[in-house]
Amino acid sequence: SGSITVPFSREYDTHKLPFEMPKEAVTNKEELLGYFKLMYTMRRMEITCDTEYKARAIRGFCHLYDGQEAVAMGVEAAFDQKDSWITSYRCHCISLLRGGTVESIFAELLGYSEGVSHGKGGSMHMYSKKHNFYGGQGIVGAQVPVGVGLSFAAKYATPPGEKTPVAIAMYGDGAANQGQIWEGANMASLWKLPMIFCIENNQYGMGTSKERSSSNNKYYTMGNHIPGVRMDGMNVLMVREGMKAAKEWCSTGNGPIYVESDTYRYHGHSMSDPGTTYRNRDEIASMRTARDPIEYVKNLLVQHNLADPQELKNIEKDIRKEVQDALKAAKNGSIPKFEELYKDIYIGGEDNSKIVYPAYIRMPDRAKSIGSIYERGVSGM
Amino acid sequence: IDMPVREAINQGLDEEMERNENVFLLGEEVAQYQGAYKVTKGLYQKYGEKRVLDTPITEMGFTGLAVGAAYKDLRPVVEFMTFNFSMQAIDQVINSAAKQLYMTAGDIPVPIVFRGPNGSAAGVAAQHSQCFAAWYSSVPGLKVVSPWSSEDAKGLIKSAIRDPNPVVVLENEMLYGVSFPMSDEAQGKDFLVPIGQAKVEKEGTDITLVAHSRAVGHCMAAAEQLAKEGIKAEVINLRTIRPMDYATVIASVKKTNRLVTVEEGWPQNGIGADISANIVEEAFDYLDAPIERVTAADVPMPYSKPLEEAAVPQVPDILAAVKRALYREK
Numbered sequence: 001s002g003s004i005t006v007p008f009s010r011e012y013d014t015h016k017l018p019f020e021m022p023k024e025a026v027t028n029k030e031e032l033l034g035y036f037k038l039m040y041t042m043r044r045m046e047i048t049c050d051t052e053y054k055a056r057a058i059r060g061f062c063h064l065y066d067g068q069e070a071v072a073m074g075v076e077a078a079f080d081q082k083d084s085w086i087t088s089y090r091c092h093c094i095s096l097l098r099g100g101t102v103e104s105i106f107a108e109l110l111g112y113s114e115g116v117s118h119g120k121g122g123s124m125h126m127y128s129k130k131h132n133f134y135g136g137q138g139i140v141g142a143q144v145p146v147g148v149g150l151s152f153a154a155k156y157a158t159p160p161g162e163k164t165p166v167a168i169a170m171y172g173d174g175a176a177n178q179g180q181i182w183e184g185a186n187m188a189s190l191w192k193l194p195m196i197f198c199i200e201n202n203q204y205g206m207g208t209s210k211e212r213s214s215s216n217n218k219y220y221t222m223g224n225h226i227p228g229v230r231m232d233g234m235n236v237l238m239v240r241e242g243m244k245a246a247k248e249w250c251s252t253g254n255g256p257i258y259v260e261s262d263t264y265r266y267h268g269h270s271m272s273d274p275g276t277t278y279r280n281r282d283e284i285a286s287m288r289t290a291r292d293p294i295e296y297v298k299n300l301l302v303q304h305n306l307a308d309p310q311e312l313k314n315i316e317k318d319i320r321k322e323v324q325d326a327l328k329a330a331k332n333g334s335i336p337k338f339e340e341l342y343k344d345i346y347i348g349g350e351d352n353s354k355i356v357y358p359a360y361i362r363m364p365d366r367a368k369s370i371g372s373i374y375e376r377g378v379s380g381m
Numbered sequence: 382i383d384m385p386v387r388e389a390i391n392q393g394l395d396e397e398m399e400r401n402e403n404v405f406l407l408g409e410e411v412a413q414y415q416g417a418y419k420v421t422k423g424l425y426q427k428y429g430e431k432r433v434l435d436t437p438i439t440e441m442g443f444t445g446l447a448v449g450a451a452y453k454d455l456r457p458v459v460e461f462m463t464f465n466f467s468m469q470a471i472d473q474v475i476n477s478a479a480k481q482l483y484m485t486a487g488d489i490p491v492p493i494v495f496r497g498p499n500g501s502a503a504g505v506a507a508q509h510s511q512c513f514a515a516w517y518s519s520v521p522g523l524k525v526v527s528p529w530s531s532e533d534a535k536g537l538i539k540s541a542i543r544d545p546n547p548v549v550v551l552e553n554e555m556l557y558g559v560s561f562p563m564s565d566e567a568q569g570k571d572f573l574v575p576i577g578q579a580k581v582e583k584e585g586t587d588i589t590l591v592a593h594s595r596a597v598g599h600c601m602a603a604a605e606q607l608a609k610e611g612i613k614a615e616v617i618n619l620r621t622i623r624p625m626d627y628a629t630v631i632a633s634v635k636k637t638n639r640l641v642t643v644e645e646g647w648p649q650n651g652i653g654a655d656i657s658a659n660i661v662e663e664a665f666d667y668l669d670a671p672i673e674r675v676t677a678a679d680v681p682m683p684y685s686k687p688l689e690e691a692a693v694p695q696v697p698d699i700l701a702a703v704k705r706a707l708y709r710e711k
Contacts, residue, residue: 084453118486125484134452134489139476145442146477149449156405156431156455167449183442190437344487345521352545355487358624359577366662373663374628377577 003028004304008238015221015228015258021245025237029306033315035077035236036297039069040316042093043294044323045102046267049092049109049123052327053271058109062123063090067234067266070293071200072097074239074261075168078247084132084150086143087170089124090200091136094170099128102326112333119336120344132165141178144169144197148184151195151256163251166194168243174205176219188256189226195256196246197223200233202265207278220260233261234291264291342370346378382568387557389531390420390496393538394458396570398428401456404542407434407443408460408497417462418498418557444470444495448477451493451547458542461497464513464551471516478547479522492545496538499527499551500594500645501693507681512646514593515655517549518622524576525622527551529597531561533620536574544576551622553594579626581633585615588703589633591656592643593619596675596694600643603699614703622652630656631664638669639706645693648676673702 005026012021046066052058065072068090075085076097087094092105100116108115109123116126117136126136134150137143147169158164175181176199188195199219203210210217220228227249231242239261246257264287268275275284301307348356359375384392398404405428410417412425412435425433436443440461447457461467467474478491501510518525524546528534534552541548566572582597583604590600597618604614615633619626634640640660642653653674660672678692704710 086449117484117488120486121484127485127488129452129485129488134449135481135485137477139472142445142472142477145445145473146449146452148442149446149451150453151449152446153450153453153455156403156450157453180439180441180445183437183439184446186437186439187442187446191434340486344483344485346524347482347487347490347545352490352492352543360624360627373659374631376626376628377575377624 004306006237006300008232008235010232010238012242013218013220013230015218016225017227017229019245019249021229022241025241027237029301032297032301032306035073036294036301036312037315037319038097039073039236039294039297040319041102041323042066042069042072042096044320045092045096045105048106048323048327050267050271052109058123059111060122061089062109062271063269064265064267065090065093067287067293068200068202068263069093070236070239070296071233071261071263074236075198075243077236077240078243079166081131082165083247084134084147084154084165084167086134086137086147086150086167088140088143088172088175089136089138091124091126094133095126095128095136098133099131100126102323103330106327106330107333110330110333111335112330113336113340114330114333118340120340141171141175141180144171144175144178144181145184148188148193148195151188151193152191155193164194166196166247166250168196168198170198170200172205173199173201173203173210173217173219174208174213176222177214185223185226185256189223192253192255194250196243196250197256197258199258199260200263201260202263204269204278206269207273209278220258223256223258226256226258228258228260230260230262233263234293235296236293348378382563383560384531384563385558385560386528386531386534386552387418387420389535389563390538390552391422391424393535394421394424395427397539397542398424398432403454404456404458405432405434406458406460407436407447409436409438409462411435411460416460418554420557421460440466440469441473444473445477447493448473448491451478451491452481452489456492456542458494458496461495463502463509463554464497464499465509465511467495467497467513474517474523474547474549475520479520482546483522490545491547493547494538494541494550495547496541496550497552498554498557500553501677501682502554504684504686504689506684510682512644512677514551514622514644515646515651518625518652522547523623524548525551526576526620527593527622528620529556529594529618531563532567533574533618535567536572537576537620540573540576543573548576551594555595574620577621577624577626579629580618580620581615581629582618583614583616585613585637587613587637588639588641588706589615589617589630589637590641590643590699590703591617591619591630593622593652594645596643596645599694599696599699602696603703606696606700607703612703612707625655627659627663631660634660634664635667638667640668641673641675641699641702641706643675643694643699645677648674648679651676670706670708673706675699675702
């Protein structure tokens with residue numbers, strides 16, 4: 001009732017995959033509207049970041065996700081929140097799916113204490129342990145072995161014979177040739193860990209195209225004997241079905257899988273990169289016209305008479321307002337208290353869950369150092 | 382009873398694994414081979430392959446893996462076969478472990494232990510002989526301990542495993558086979574050495590010797606010789622490098638008015654340099670002589686034995702420094 005079947009216009013590319021990938025997805029109006037709303041929220045959030053960055057309200061590094069929305073959305077649609085997720089610094093939209101809100105993400109970017117990381121992380125460092133989201137990691141590639149550790153912990157905690165929650169580590173084509181990724185993959189395979197290595201291939205590592213950085217740019221094959229699959233990362237349904245299959249494979253004791261999402265970032269690598277010196281505007285424009293992940297969902301809704309264009313326009317209008325309202329609310333945030341500066345360095349106390357402080361924390365002006373050099377260890381302050 | 386340091390660490394690991402099933406060990410040769418230095422002997426047989434894991438020789442990967450497991454509440458104990466190899470993984474130790482609690486505003490603690498032999502070994506040349514105390518102890522978010530005796534070794538590894546923060550445990554290969562007395566209390570399962578507290582190993586009134594790890598033994602030997610000359614040296618075993626117990630050092634200097642620091646690490650930006658700066662700031666008026674630092678020579682470690690001996694502090698080096706600080710000799 002109300003469900004539609006959407007054939008994929010492109011096949012999954014596979015590498016040593018011992019099972020068949022689907023050729024279509026079944027979905028319905030509710031699902032598609034849900035994806036559309038979240039992806040459009042991501043888009044507006046990132047575009048607003050661009051504006052606020054240029055207005056100098058956002059500092060430091062800022063890496064935007066517009067163009068790649070279908071990847072995160074497809075992953076979340078296939079997962080539940082028991083599955084762990086870790087990604088690189090391009091993390092705003094993952095945060096939105098895993099515990100963050102548009103307002104708390106903006107607040108973080110503005111450096112306010114209402115931010116997802118209380119203003120201590122910024123653009124690259126957003127987390128929510130409650131939602132099994134582990135960042136928001138700033139060092140290219142380092143999140144991948146850490147992600148393998150998340151899958152290790154998932155397996156460790158699951159009784160033998162039961163399905164394990166999985167872990168996913170996302171990284172870009174630019175990171176894909178890092179040695180530590182293979183180190184993690186090797187252990188994931190040896191120890192049959194429920195681990196998804198997810199390459200978000202957005203075609204450029206900063207400004208270096210995959211052809212100039214990778215001797216093998218079929219990233220889904222880089223696991224050697226580990227099965228791999230490549231899919232259209234601009235198609236949320238294809239990502240969802242691909243991730244469902246990957247999750248099923250990993251969670252039933254078969255070990256890891258490589259999943260490559262062929263995607264595109266509309267913005268430059270970060271805000272300091274206009275994104276036009278190593279690629280041309282025509283390429284970006286043709287990507288927007290032919291493969292935009294949000295337009296794809298909108299077209300599905302309209303073509304299958306699940307929504308009319310006016311309805312979608314109204315939703316877009318509402319979301320634009322919601323994002324603007326969230327920005328306005330975030331801007332009313334408060335500057336972190338001075339004490340935040342030296343909070344959260346150590347944890348301890350009786351049940352090991354209280355923030356504790358070193359007895360002596362040196363400050364630039366020694367006379368203003370916190371605590372006393374005549375005290376010892378760490379303690380509650 | 383007397384017990385070698387190796388066995389004391391092994392006992393500490395065993396007791397903590399028994400106490401908490403989320404504690405697991407991983408590293409190169411820790412399981413079937415029973416440890417390159419036999420520190421993990423018998424633990425694979427007792428706890429099985431789920432909790433004692435031989436890793437490939439890929440430090441960056443297995444350290445990252447352990448950090449991720451700690452994000453999800455497991456308590457990994459990572460063995461570096463020696464700390465020299467931890468350099469391959471130092472990004473994971475510092476960026477992924479030490480800074481995580483802060484960046485997440487307290488949301489994600491990282492209860493992990495990095496342990497293994499540190500400092501100069503014997504006859505293994507430059508790449509396998511280096512002290513990392515200064516490196517790791519400069520990082521907020523890490524705790525760093527460095528045991529000397531068997532009681533230190535057992536009590537500190539147990540405290541490190543129970544600590545909810547990342548703790549670096551800098552052991553010393555040359556001490557693994559050395560036996561030290563273990564008190565009845567230290568043989569018990571509840572014995573802990575608190576992180577952040579130095580221990581006065583020997584009381585004295587004339588001069589303070591501060592050291593960690595193997596250099597504590599050299600200081601004790603020096604103090605014995607000095608006693609024969611009527612010089613009462615106080616020997617402080619730092620036990621913890623971060624958070625440093627400056628209070629104990631300052632109190633001692635206020636009593637003795639003279640300070641010699643001893644370490645097997647390089648001089649520049651070393652532990653002695655840090656202590657010296659803090660003593661000058663906090664207790665300058667109590668000093669009757671310039672602080673003396675005894676450190677490794679400012680060179681990579683050579684292979685040949687006479688050269689190696691010349692590169693690391695020996696008891697006569699300490700005695701010479703003490704005499705200068707006491708104005709007994711130039």
